[in-house]
Every structure is written in C-alpha cells, then in structure tokens.
Amino acid sequence: xxxxxxxxxxxxxxxxxxxxxxxxxxxxxxxxxxxxxxxxxxxxxxxxxxxxxxxxxxxxxxxxxxxxxxxxxxxxxxxxxxxxxxxxxxxxxxxxxxxxxxxxxxxxxxxx
Amino acid sequence: xxxxxxxxxxxxxxxxxxxxxxxxxxxxxxxxxxxxxxxxxxxxxxxxxxxxxxxxxxxxxxxxxxxxxxxxxxxxxxxxxxxxxxxxxxxxxxxxxxxxxxxxxxxxxxxxxx
Numbered sequence: 001x002x003x004x005x006x007x008x009x010x011x012x013x014x015x016x017x018x019x020x021x022x023x024x025x026x027x028x029x030x031x032x033x034x035x036x037x038x039x040x041x042x043x044x045x046x047x048x049x050x051x052x053x054x055x056x057x058x059x060x061x062x063x064x065x066x067x068x069x070x071x072x073x074x075x076x077x078x079x080x081x082x083x084x085x086x087x088x089x090x091x092x093x094x095x096x097x098x099x100x101x102x103x104x105x106x107x108x109x110x111x112x
Numbered sequence: 113x114x115x116x117x118x119x120x121x122x123x124x125x126x127x128x129x130x131x132x133x134x135x136x137x138x139x140x141x142x143x144x145x146x147x148x149x150x151x152x153x154x155x156x157x158x159x160x161x162x163x164x165x166x167x168x169x170x171x172x173x174x175x176x177x178x179x180x181x182x183x184x185x186x187x188x189x190x191x192x193x194x195x196x197x198x199x200x201x202x203x204x205x206x207x208x209x210x211x212x213x214x215x216x217x218x219x220x221x222x223x224x225x226x
Contacts, residue, residue, distance in 0.1 A: 048207055051212075051214055051216075054214070092157055094159075096212050100159060100171070100172075101147075101162070104156075105156050106157070
C-alpha cells in the first residue's frame with residue numbers, strides 16, 4: 001500500500017499568516033493514465049471531510065483562492081496564504097492513483 | 113444540491129452484522145463511482161470500499177475483505193455496505209462519498225461492543 005506521510009502533524013498559526021502542509025508518498029502518484037490523483041481535504045470540528053483540492057492543484061468549487069496545492073511525483077504541498085479562524089480543523093492528503101486509496105495521518109491546524 | 117444521507121448505524125455485538133444505506137440525490141448517481149470511508153473515534157480517515165458505476169467492480173481495503181460487501185441500486189440512487197463478522201476495531205463513523213471524495217455524506221456511527 002502507498003503510505004502517505006504528512007508534516008507537521010500539528011500546525012499553530014497566527015491569524016493572517018501563511019501556513020503550509022507537506023504530504024509525501026512512498027511511491028510516485030503518477031497514474032498509468034498520466035494523471036496524478038492527489039487530493040486535499042479539510043475536516044472542521046464535528047463535520048464531514050470536505051475536498052479542497054483535487055489532482056494536485058485544482059481547487060473545488062467554492063474553495064477560497066487562499067488555498068493552493070502544488071507538487072509532483074511523491075512530494076506535495078497545501079498552502080494557505082492567509083489563515084482565517086474558519087480554517088481551524090484537520091487537513092488530510094489522499095492518493096487515488098494506486099489501490100487501495102490511502103490518506104495521510106492528518107495535520108491539525110489551530111490558531112495561535 | 114448534492115446530498116448523501118447515510119443510515120443504518122447502531123450498536124452491534126462482536127461477530128454481528130449490520131447493513132448501511134446511503135441515499136444519493138442532486139447528481140447523476142448511476143455514472144458515479146462510489147465509496148465508503150470510515151473514521152474511528154478521534155482517529156484519521158480510512159477508505160473502506162469502492163464500487164464502479166454499474167456495480168460490476170468492487171474494491172476493498174484488506175482489513176474488511178471477505179467481511180464487508182459494497183453494492184448499489186442505481187434505480188433507487190442508493191449505495192449499501194453489508195458488514196458481517198464485525199470486530200471492535202470496526203467501530204467508526206461510516207461516510208458514503210463519491211469515489212474521489214468530491215461529495216461526502218454526514219456519516220453514520222457503527223459501534224461494535226458487547
């Protein structure tokens with residue numbers, strides 16, 4: 001199975017400051033069809049996960065442009081340009097390029 | 113508006129069975145791969161099973177193979193998860209979702225305990 005390793009696991013951030021979460025996979029996430037199926041999810045307290053980014057860098061509808069995704073191969077990053085109070089929660093990366101689908105351990109973002 | 117409403121969770125004894133259902137609306141269910149994903153209390157997210165559009169292809173995480181069965185009824189816009197030989201470690205909130213996580217339901221809690 002592909003192991004997804006996120007860092008940091010805890011991320012205290014001051015309001016208005018940027019934040020960055022790393023996600024590394026144990027093997028390349030380039031699928032045989034040429035696409036890279038790496039998604040990012042936000043889970044606010046008490047809510048279901050919500051997808052923010054799909055296929056590395058595509059923002060889902062309604063996601064603020066403060067959120068961006070980048071990376072390739074085995075190394076990916078989610079960036080928040082200016083953290084707001086509403087961003088508190090746990091962030092997960094997920095790979096869908098190889099069976100079984102696997103998630104990172106999650107990164108807990110909190111306001112300092 | 114897309115809605116995925118999961119139901120059927122509850123308390124079950126170890127070794128018991130339970131069937132979860134998910135009612136889908138607001139998107140073309142019959143052309144969508146679908147998933148069940150779970151989250152143990154206070155833990156991370158784990159993908160459990162996928163099913164293709166017509167139900168002819170099913171995929172499972174190793175820990176539930178031969179115990180869980182995913183199925184669907186496109187005429188009823190519904191997704192199911194039949195769970196048997198349940199273990200304490202299957203205790204979790206179970207979410208139905210579209211296969212790449214674009215849409216998620218609210219989840220239903222399954223507790224396996226004597």
